[in-house]
Amino acid sequence: MDEPEIKKLKQETANTQVVILAGGKAKRMGNAEKPKALLELCGKPLIDYCIELCKNCGFKDFILLLGYKHEEIERHCGKGSKYGIKIKYSIEPENYSGKGKALKYALQKNVIDKTKRSFIIFPDDIILDKHLPIKLLLHHLYGVESLKTIATNVFASGTEYPFGVGKTDNNGIVLEFVEKPFIPELTNTGICVIETEVYPIIEDLIDLNTSESIEFEKIILPKLALLKKLYSMIVPYEIWVSINTQKEYENAERVLREKQNYK
Numbered sequence: 360m361d362e363p364e365i366k367k368l369k370q371e372t373a374n375t376q377v378v379i380l381a382g383g384k385a386k387r388m389g390n391a392e393k394p395k396a397l398l399e400l401c402g403k404p405l406i407d408y409c410i411e412l413c414k415n416c417g418f419k420d421f422i423l424l425l426g427y428k429h430e431e432i433e434r435h436c437g438k439g440s441k442y443g444i445k446i447k448y449s450i451e452p453e454n455y456s457g458k459g460k461a462l463k464y465a466l467q468k469n470v471i472d473k474t475k476r477s478f479i480i481f482p483d484d485i486i487l488d489k490h491l492p493i494k495l496l497l498h499h500l501y502g503v504e505s506l507k508t509i510a511t512n513v514f515a516s517g518t519e520y521p522f523g524v525g526k527t528d529n530n531g532i533v534l535e536f537v538e539k540p541f542i543p544e545l546t547n548t549g550i551c552v553i554e555t556e557v558y559p560i561i562e563d564l565i566d567l568n569t570s571e572s573i574e575f576e577k578i579i580l581p582k583l584a585l586l587k588k589l590y591s592m593i594v595p596y597e598i599w600v601s602i603n604t605q606k607e608y609e610n611a612e613r614v615l616r617e618k619q620n621y622k
Contacts, residue, residue, distance in 0.1 A: 371500060372417045372493075375552070378465070378477045379409055380458050382426030382451060394428045396482040397435060398608070401615045405602070406432065407442075409482040414444050416492040418478065421446045422470055424461040426453070459573035463565040466558055476554050479575075484548065485600040485611050487618060491550075495592055499552040502590030509554040510583050511590040514545040515599045545591070547576060548599050557583070 381396035396406040410421065421444050425432055429450050439446035449465035462479075465471045478492065488494070491513075499511035523538040557579070564578050583589035600611045 368493075368497070369417065371496060373419070374475050375418060375478050375496060376420045376422055376472055376475045377413045377418045377492075378422045378424065378462070378471065378479045379406070379482060380424045380461055380479065381406055381409075381432060381482050382424055382429070382461060383483065384427050394425075394432055396432055400485070400608075400612050401619065404435065405482040405485075406436065408485060409480060410436070410442050410444070412486055412489065413478065413480065413492045414442055415489060416496075418492065419444050420472075420475075422449060422465065422477075423447075424449045424451065424465055426451050426455070426461070454570075455567065457572035458575040459561070459565040459578050460567055462575055463561050463567060466562055467567075471558075473555060473558050476552060479549075479551050479553065481549050483602050485602065485615065486550075487598040487600065487614075488594065491594065491598070495550070495552060498592045499590065503554060506590060507588070508590040509556045509588045510580075511552045511592055512580060513548045513550040513592045513594060515548055515596040516545070516593055517541055517543040517596045518546040518601075541596075545593060546596070547580075548594070549576070551580075556588075 379396075381394070383395040384393075396409075397404045399405075400408070406423075413421070421439060423432065423436065423446060425448060429448070433448060436442075436446055447470055449461070449468060449470040451461050451464045455461065455464060462471070466473065471477060478496070480492075495511065495513060502508040502511055518541070520540050520542045523536060524540055525533050525537075526535040527533050560582060561575075561579055564582060565573055580589060600607075600614050602608050602611050
């Protein structure tokens with residue numbers, strides 16, 4: 360990049376706030392009393408991996424959307440000075456559930472700056488490409504400028520199906536059996552970038568008064584796809600380590616130790 364391009368990228372990075380949805384419990388990881396974001400891998404909390412991934416790509420403004428035992432996460436992260444960033448918090452009411460509600464609540468409380476785009480990410484997973492955030496921003500900006508999109512969603516190139524699958528003949532004889540096959544379908548990682556034009560859509564379509572859990576991926580992304588305003592970024596499945604169960608948690612620990620040469 361030449362100097363003007365570097366300057367423009369710095370401006371675009373400054374105009375992007377990192378929104379981390381970190382309100383979940385660690386119940387499925389065998390620790391019902393701890394916020395999931397504070398579970399440790401190789402001695403470091405998941406929230407630190409998430410923050411450092413984005414901070415090391417030049418992002419400075421962070422917003423943490425919290426719920427369960429939010430005080431513990433606030434105490435750990437503080438105002439962000441220990442990371443060299445700034446952190447703001449949105450604490451959703453106890454009766455709210457779902458990422459859609461968390462985002463709308465933060466918008467209504469003006470914790471999310473409506474003049475800046477948002478880089479949405481979760482501490483639930485480990486990303487093994489340390490440059491992904493800046494790659495995503497550049498890719499997103501191309502979509503905005505060239506294709507007139509207003510959001511970009513990151514998909515992994517496939518995923519491991521968690522069950523064995525089989526094929527049978529008309530008599531019920533198993534002809535083929537594969538345990539946990541790789542499914543080459545684009546798989547949502549939960550990471551996305553949204554422009555300010557998406558905020559009114561969130562405020563319009565997400566109902567805070569319903570008792571149901573409202574998910575961003577179920578309501579907003581399909582709407583953006585219908586409008587043909589959602590761009591995609593496809594990444595190798597190997598760089599995305601999902602952590603939703605105790606077994607996946609143990610696998611993530613193993614992957615990190617292998618990659619980072621932990622003893």
